[in-house]
Amino acid sequence: MSEKAGVVEGWVSNVKTVGKITFIEVIDDLSISPVTVVVKRDSVDAETWSKASSMKIGSAVRVEGVFPDIIVSRKGRELQAKAITVLSEPIELPPIDLTGKTPASFDLYVDFRYLALRLPRFRAVFIARAKLVEFTREFFAKNGFLEVHTPKLVGAGAEGGATLFTVDYFGQKAYLSQSPQLYKQMLMCGVPRVFEITPYFRAEKFSTPRHLNESWGLDVEMGFIEDEEDVMKVLEEFIGASINYLRMEVGDMLKTVGLSLIDPPSSIPRITYSEIIDILNSIGYNIQWGEDLDTQAEKSLGEYLSAKGTPIYFITKYPWDAKPFYIMREGDNLSKSFDLDIKGIEVASGGQREHRYHELVQNLKAKGLSLEEFSFYIKAFMYGMPPHGGFGLGLDRLLMTFLGLSNIREVVLFPRDRFRLIP
Amino acid sequence: MSEKAGVVEGWVSNVKTVGKITFIEVIDDLSISPVTVVVKRDSVDAETWSKASSMKIGSAVRVEGVFPDIIVSRKGRELQAKAITVLSEPIELPPIDLTGKTPASFDLYVDFRYLALRLPRFRAVFIARAKLVEFTREFFAKNGFLEVHTPKLVGAGAEGGATLFTVDYFGQKAYLSQSPQLYKQMLMCGVPRVFEITPYFRAEKFSTPRHLNESWGLDVEMGFIEDEEDVMKVLEEFIGASINYLRMEVGDMLKTVGLSLIDPPSSIPRITYSEIIDILNSIGYNIQWGEDLDTQAEKSLGEYLSAKGTPIYFITKYPWDAKPFYIMREGDNLSKSFDLDIKGIEVASGGQREHRYHELVQNLKAKGLSLEEFSFYIKAFMYGMPPHGGFGLGLDRLLMTFLGLSNIREVVLFPRDRFRLIP
Known part of the structure; x- marks a missing residue:
């Protein structure tokens, strides 16, 4: 086994729950490709599962887990979650779409530059x-x-x-x-x-x-x-x-x-x-x-x-x-x-x-x-x-x-x- | 012979003529030790000798010559002059002593920072x-x-x-x-x-x-x-x-x-x-x-x-x-x-x-x-x-x-x- 324990810190850019698995995309470091955090209901405690499945896009999180040998998701890096800490949650709906799917106006990307920088x-x-x-x-x-x-x-x-x-x-x-x-x-x-x-x-x-x-x-x-x-x-x-x-x-x-x-x-x-x-x-x-x-x-x-x-x-x-x-x-x-x-x-x-x-x-x-x-x-x-x-x-x-x-x-x-x- | 042709460009910080030799110290590059330009009356034409022996401290010069094998002067680098170009001469007496011998006031070193930088x-x-x-x-x-x-x-x-x-x-x-x-x-x-x-x-x-x-x-x-x-x-x-x-x-x-x-x-x-x-x-x-x-x-x-x-x-x-x-x-x-x-x-x-x-x-x-x-x-x-x-x-x-x-x-x-x- 070459699995390595690891921590990912960053912002949630997407969340999707499919049956007993929640996929959380996290933008970390100065990279442009997110880490996919994989949370399996059968592998984590009830609280962690609840945090994962109710995760708000835009939140700042710290996730502890392991980097698996075999990667399930399509995007480069993946972390199997063991514990999740929500460091900070949006208290209102972000003015630009943080999943990047719906483009915003030029001015909004300037007004909220710090949010644009997650894209x-x-x-x-x-x-x-x-x-x-x-x-x-x-x-x-x-x-x-x-x-x-x-x-x-x-x-x-x-x-x-x-x-x-x-x-x-x-x-x-x-x-x-x-x-x-x-x-x-x-x-x-x-x-x-x-x-x-x-x-x-x-x-x-x-x-x-x-x-x-x-x-x-x-x-x-x-x-x-x-x-x-x-x-x-x-x-x-x-x-x-x-x-x-x-x-x-x-x-x-x-x-x-x-x-x-x-x-x-x-x-x-x-x-x-x-x-x-x-x-x-x-x-x-x-x-x-x-x-x-x-x-x-x-x-x-x-x-x-x-x-x-x-x-x-x-x-x-x-x-x-x-x-x-x-x-x-x-x-x-x-x-x-x-x-x-x-x-x-x-x-x-x-x-x-x-x-x-x-x-x-x-x-x-x-x-x-x-x-x-x-x-x-x-x-x-x-x-x-x-x-x-x-x-x-x-x-x-x-x-x-x-x-x-x-x-x-x-x-x-x-x-x-x-x-x-x-x- | 390992003498190498070379050019020195910089500012004259001192001049001394001893008999048939003129020593010109030139501050070049971003080094703090001057190059000593050695001008021998018997090795240069009359015009070059005249330029050397009447050189004004503070002038900007270009000197062509050779870096000799054996160094005469006490300070690190030395160039035997063949030709001298005076690029620019002081048109009035510099307000601070460019030989560095007589210190000036704190304020003068600020007012004439560009001259202080030659010291x-x-x-x-x-x-x-x-x-x-x-x-x-x-x-x-x-x-x-x-x-x-x-x-x-x-x-x-x-x-x-x-x-x-x-x-x-x-x-x-x-x-x-x-x-x-x-x-x-x-x-x-x-x-x-x-x-x-x-x-x-x-x-x-x-x-x-x-x-x-x-x-x-x-x-x-x-x-x-x-x-x-x-x-x-x-x-x-x-x-x-x-x-x-x-x-x-x-x-x-x-x-x-x-x-x-x-x-x-x-x-x-x-x-x-x-x-x-x-x-x-x-x-x-x-x-x-x-x-x-x-x-x-x-x-x-x-x-x-x-x-x-x-x-x-x-x-x-x-x-x-x-x-x-x-x-x-x-x-x-x-x-x-x-x-x-x-x-x-x-x-x-x-x-x-x-x-x-x-x-x-x-x-x-x-x-x-x-x-x-x-x-x-x-x-x-x-x-x-x-x-x-x-x-x-x-x-x-x-x-x-x-x-x-x-x-x-x-x-x-x-x-x-x-x-x-x-x-």
């Missing part, structure tokens, strides 16, 4: 998210980047004040950081490579499935570069490696819940902004050089390039006028910038930065920004600031595009938009 | 900090905890509104989260174990070396526990393992800069609040049962227990009145709570939570809190919330106490207190 599909997505975050850290730490934490309460925003939440900071006006941009650049005057995993805050009145007012991102900055190509190489390697890691770690789990990962790219093409304009104009758009791409144009571009086998691509050399002050110019009108897009959705944005003090001051002035407000930042460019570059990447957006999901709210536990501050 | 002591501290954060994630991920990110913009605070920063959220009043407490507990109704590494925000007017208004913490919550002892065991193991990890990874580096790690405890004693009061009253205090411990009392206790060989200890079973509403009661007056203190400084606080709906509602009322404001939270206790517990831990404080530093600002790159919002 395989939601559980799988948030396990994948944790794995992506884990891999991100390991990748950059292994590549010699120092993990840092920069302030979220700041006196100046990287792109001016218009899109910042304001905070009353002991009578002073403070902002919530929309990115570590200024701080990670200042650090380039003291350490060669940094990264940060951090919440971003942005006070814009978005109404799209790809924007939130609070989300988590990865910021990377590296010194002593030749140009922005050095940065793109690191990002390119990260993208491929992270898809491969997720495939290995959670590929099967995702498949079980009907989700599939994007294919890892063998390489990511660099397409210039000018080429992008030509492509768009060749498929019916009429965009002047220098104009920003709107959501519809981005989407069409994504469809066009995906159809050509290129769902992941860099857009390089934007007009400098379309980029923030800290991006280095290339010639008179261009910039050493890039965006990384996946199927028409921008997931990262970066470039080489202007590291030369006088040129940086000129750039600030050209964008109409206050030298006074940014004085703490430009000071860092006076003491041997090396050439550097980096990028900011939306981790939520990255996972959303990796999984082909259409709404960023599917990968954020408690999303924040202007209509949703609770829960 | 071994500061560099070592922030490398240790990154290692601690890295280990923290690995430890909890390996132990089956799901990494989560909960919102920082919230509609209600875990401990009422008095100590929260307020944010104008599209015309609604929002708060900056002081901890993930409410969210990590809600998640206990859907996943068995979670952790989060996150900024904390607290709007109190602190004036101490151990408080900041923004800091980073670790939040852990685990379901299906027997009682708070299950939580303390995990925390105890984490503390020992993290000290051992730091010792292995950065012990030597810390020693080089005159810092030493606290010894890992073989076990961490549990001392009840009542016992603590007795100890304090036996050494000259006059504290009534039920009173909070002030900073001075905590400090004396730390000294007393450290002298007895116990610098790290749990304080358990506080009066319920001294703890937040979500802590489970023990009997009429006590609570299933614990603090973890290191040498008189509280680094973590936790306990078993009240998971029973009706008792939780009673607790909220007893603390005078609004059921309406917390309704989104208490809802999670209606659908099979298992017994659970957890803790919040200040990562900055943990590193500070591990290293025996006296000011939390030494382990935070850009600290935030009410006098410091910039840089």
Whole structure:
């Protein structure tokens, strides 16, 4: 006999009594397949049988028993119950069907996220998210980047004040950081490579499935570069490696819940902004050089390039006028910038930065920004600031595009938009 | 010949010309010992010699050369220069001595953190900090905890509104989260174990070396526990393992800069609040049962227990009145709570939570809190919330106490207190 005594703790997702046997499905651990607890009336005492046959779906239970050699139920794991403890019972009918048979509305799955997490599909997505975050850290730490934490309460925003939440900071006006941009650049005057995993805050009145007012991102900055190509190489390697890691770690789990990962790219093409304009104009758009791409144009571009086998691509050399002050110019009108897009959705944005003090001051002035407000930042460019570059990447957006999901709210536990501050 | 061609990129921390040789110390990578670049007048062209002998301390440079077989300089690594590129020069005298010989004021090292990071002591501290954060994630991920990110913009605070920063959220009043407490507990109704590494925000007017208004913490919550002892065991193991990890990874580096790690405890004693009061009253205090411990009392206790060989200890079973509403009661007056203190400084606080709906509602009322404001939270206790517990831990404080530093600002790159919002 190789039967092993064991304990299962988790939530009841289904109960069925067939004659003298009750089958209780229990979601335990961080797995997406339930354990089937088998309770035989002839093998347990009357109290245990009564608990089993009157078990409420949604209850938190602890079951002691044995893992049998031969499995009766169709779903992977099985425990023959000896004793059952009901730890907690629903005191009203759960607002979403915990057996997973009847789907609920999108909003109910957000409002009751903790209940949704008992269902395989939601559980799988948030396990994948944790794995992506884990891999991100390991990748950059292994590549010699120092993990840092920069302030979220700041006196100046990287792109001016218009899109910042304001905070009353002991009578002073403070902002919530929309990115570590200024701080990670200042650090380039003291350490060669940094990264940060951090919440971003942005006070814009978005109404799209790809924007939130609070989300988590990865910021990377590296010194002593030749140009922005050095940065793109690191990002390119990260993208491929992270898809491969997720495939290995959670590929099967995702498949079980009907989700599939994007294919890892063998390489990511660099397409210039000018080429992008030509492509768009060749498929019916009429965009002047220098104009920003709107959501519809981005989407069409994504469809066009995906159809050509290129769902992941860099857009390089934007007009400098379309980029923030800290991006280095290339010639008179261009910039050493890039965006990384996946199927028409921008997931990262970066470039080489202007590291030369006088040129940086000129750039600030050209964008109409206050030298006074940014004085703490430009000071860092006076003491041997090396050439550097980096990028900011939306981790939520990255996972959303990796999984082909259409709404960023599917990968954020408690999303924040202007209509949703609770829960 | 085993000489190898190589490149060194970094910042010049010292220059000395002795006859026909110039020695340039360069801080590169994430190491704390500089590379000595040796420039021989007879081996390089006139331009390179001129660059070398007029090199400004603080410059960012790239040096091509060879790593020789036989090393002349006293400090570890050496490169024989062939060509030097000055990437960036200080355009004014750096405000702190970059050779490290003349110490600057505490505030200057904060104001110019990026320059301080070129000095071994500061560099070592922030490398240790990154290692601690890295280990923290690995430890909890390996132990089956799901990494989560909960919102920082919230509609209600875990401990009422008095100590929260307020944010104008599209015309609604929002708060900056002081901890993930409410969210990590809600998640206990859907996943068995979670952790989060996150900024904390607290709007109190602190004036101490151990408080900041923004800091980073670790939040852990685990379901299906027997009682708070299950939580303390995990925390105890984490503390020992993290000290051992730091010792292995950065012990030597810390020693080089005159810092030493606290010894890992073989076990961490549990001392009840009542016992603590007795100890304090036996050494000259006059504290009534039920009173909070002030900073001075905590400090004396730390000294007393450290002298007895116990610098790290749990304080358990506080009066319920001294703890937040979500802590489970023990009997009429006590609570299933614990603090973890290191040498008189509280680094973590936790306990078993009240998971029973009706008792939780009673607790909220007893603390005078609004059921309406917390309704989104208490809802999670209606659908099979298992017994659970957890803790919040200040990562900055943990590193500070591990290293025996006296000011939390030494382990935070850009600290935030009410006098410091910039840089």
